[in-house]
Amino acid sequence: MKLLIVEDSQRLRKSLQLGLKHLGFTVDTTGNGREAIAYLRVNHYDVVLLDLMLPEVDGLSVLKEIRHRKKESAVIVISAKDQVDDRILGLDLGADDYLCKPFDFDELHARIKSLIRRKYQLHNNVMVFGKLKVDIDMRSVAVNKQAVNLTPNEYSILALLTMNQGKVMTFNNIENHLYDSYSSVTRNAIEAHISAVRRKLKAHQVTDLIKTRRGFGYYIDAVE
Amino acid sequence: MKLLIVEDSQRLRKSLQLGLKHLGFTVDTTGNGREAIAYLRVNHYDVVLLDLMLPEVDGLSVLKEIRHRKKESAVIVISAKDQVDDRILGLDLGADDYLCKPFDFDELHARIKSLIRRKYQLHNNVMVFGKLKVDIDMRSVAVNKQAVNLTPNEYSILALLTMNQGKVMTFNNIENHLYDSYSSVTRNAIEAHISAVRRKLKAHQVTDLIKTRRGFGYYIDAVE
DNA sequence: AACGGCTCTGAAGATTTGCTGAAGATGTGC
């Protein structure tokens, strides 16, 4: 899951970044609207946290840009408590949620999870695949109630493929979800992770779940 | 599907080429307008990506040339954000779409697919042929919901014949669609691919779909 | 600050898959 934080205050930005990264999200941050738009053009974000008070290009313009180009990003508008006008404008322009400063971090986390569930049309936090269960909330995987011990990156890859079952995820897609915009890895790193996930699933008698689409990437067959 | 990329910046050109090739397109590239016109005179392209800022011969002249000679190519004009005049001129001259730099690669991909759909008058991404389904988006083929495991070249040939059903595709047509301008193969390579496609379809009880027009090439009968 | 454990990464080699052209078989029109 990848997030973009657009927030003027460096203090808050940094603290949100660390907190969300800790929860397993991949996080890009920026403090101004112009850069935010540049980021949005290059990457895909599941959720954008958007403060409306920004230098250079204001938050509403960023919101317009998102709605214009990237319908798949959910937007949570963050704003100081007294800016009621902002609030109205934000919802009119299609913000998906709204938080007043100061807000509770757990509240934010809950709303992010809620938007992600909505995006992927999940009715609860667990996806079932025959014997396999992927718990989005816990970031854990189990086969027949036996936990599969995946590392964070391994889990992220499996979750991405699971949530996009039936679609081929390219190396770019995967890299986008695992790494923030400052990182850079060879595709072999992803191959190695895939290999590890397959090996660990195989130890639980789950084979051929992750399939290779040569020249494109990886996918999991959709189940009805 | 064959594309021509006309783009001054070598960096961007190369990255687009690799990215699009990976998505299954056949790609020619050039960095100047003179060469672009030469390419256009020799090959057929489904889509041309055209940067208007070019050395030697400017982009608008290339666009005129395309519209003058080659009505079957769709054109996506690429331009820096502030060149609004270019935009107006481009659309006046009949660009089919327009993208500002920097643009999102997936956005580009989506627009290319959209133009291809329009060109072949497809209403969605799946072409149905009795039991046979060809999914343009996924580059996959299925018979009675059973996937037919085609290699990239095999798929490309079948897609070409399908999208041009009722028309005979010559060896030249097919070679044009499968290979960029720097490759060269014997016609037997294509015969071998056709043979493989027929064999794989036959395994799914689909026979006599691809017909041979002796001395000309291959075709699939149009269905109403 | 040092330590231990875990994870990540890129290299290297093994393996798999796909492409091509050759060669011989088969088919077609005359």
Add this chain to the structure above:
DNA sequence: GCACATCTTCAGCAAATCTTCAGAGCCGTT
């Protein structure tokens, strides 16, 4: 039946992918 086009099979080659592994880095603990 002949000449030629097309079909099929196959093996060598090239490229993509898989697997393993060791070194580096990170994180929490002491």
